[in-house]
Amino acid sequence: MPPNHWTSWPLRESLSREGLSEARLWIGRAIRVLVVASLVWATLVGGTFSGWGLVAACAAIAMTLVVFWSFFRMTRERRLWPSIGLFAVLEAAAFGFYLADARMPAIVLWCACAITSMERLPLSIAVPCSSLALGAFAVVNTDNWLTTVVTTGGLGLAGYVVRLDAEARGNAQRLLAQERAARKAEAETSALAERGRIAREIHDVLAHSLSAQLVHLEAARLMIQRSSDLESDREQLLERVVACRGMAREGLDGTREALSALRGEMVPVEDFLRRLAAAEGAQLDVVGERRTLPAEAGLAVRRVAQEALTNVRKHAPGARVTVQLEYAEGHVGLVVRNSGGRGKPGELARSGSGYGLLGMRERAELLGGTLESGPDEEGFVVRLQVPA
Secondary structure: OOHHHHHOOOOOOOOOOOOOOHHHHHHHHHHHHHHHHHHHHHHHHOOOOOOHHHHHHHHHHHHHHHHHHHHHHHHHOOOHHHHHHHHHHHHHHHHHHHHOOOHHHHHHHHHHHHHHHHHHOOHHHHHHHHHHHHHHHHHHOOOOHHHHHHHHHHHHHHHHHHHHHHHHHHHHHHHHHHHHHHHHHHHHHHHHHHHHHHHHHHHHHHHHHHHHHHHHHHHHHHHHHHOOOOOOOHHHHHHHHHHHHHHHHHHHHHHHHHHHHHOOOOOOHHHHHHHHHHHHOOEEEEEOOOOOOOHHHHHHHHHHHHHHHHHHHHHOOOOEEEEEEEEEOOEEEEEEEEEOOOOOOOHHHHOOOOOHHHHHHHHHHHOOOEEEEEEOOOEEEEEEEEEO
16 A cells, blocks of 8 residues: 555545535434434433533533534644644543543544544544544453454444545545536637637638628729719729629628538538539539538538639639539548639739638648649649548
8 A cells, every 4th residue: 555545634525525415414414413312311311420410421522522523624624733632632531431430422432533533534643543542442341352352343444434435435526526627628628619610710701702892892992083084984883883792792691601500500512512613603523422521521611612713713714613522431522623714813813811722721630631722734723631
């Protein structure tokens, strides 16, 4: 047995009432009340005391109960020397009862001190204290030696069993507290992760739409400011306003999709890509057996597809675009390839922060996946792969 087991106190949870059921608490209280009532009754009807002696005996029992309660309190606070001092006072009280010919209070006090010290003190102190109390009980016991040995050993064993039970309860309470703390930390971590997810959704949905709208609005403002004949520029201004309205509608639709995704009400990824490809004039190919994807993996596929098609619209207008969704074992893949762009990058190419694909790459890496982008022999390709 390690040395610290002998010198360390029982757990604080072991010395408290934490973890005790209401039934057990009331049973313990009832037993203590019965013991005290029996002691008082034995003192009153035993004939040993009368008159003022009886009053003094009752007062001594009351003071002993106060000292015993103080002993409980000192052990709960882990104050060693006050606990030892109070134990010595209780032993002296037991000897006083015995010398005053009050055998019953003395025996009960010795047995209670032996069991309680074994339960609540460090073993290096509890064993000598319990041995002292049980030795005193053995000396005054009038039964034969075999009965005395069995009774003394049983009381010592009972004290150790009570100690083990208290330690088991204390360990259970400590583990429960640790589990609660772990759950709280897990909940806080989940909340932070959810905040990060919401922040990514807000950025991914609104950044492109709002930045493109700003470009058109700024162009319209400059036209109004510099033009001397607004009627002649009416068509261009109208085009700008219509473009802004369309982008605002796209941003609103994307926001609704993001909110649906956060509520867990997303449409299947394949259906989403089919609508997106139709709107952008792209060709969609699906490879593998269709299955339901985890929420984060599905969001990554959606956002990467949106980002890649937006970049095609910005930098390669008129290009032929193919989108391939692959259901593979253990992961899902997305490939967006464009080739043959005939137009020149317009004002949309200057919109946005330039960190769209970087944000998508970070999103994929957070999920344990990868995102690669760059030119190939036909044009430009974006490849996503995330576990699913």
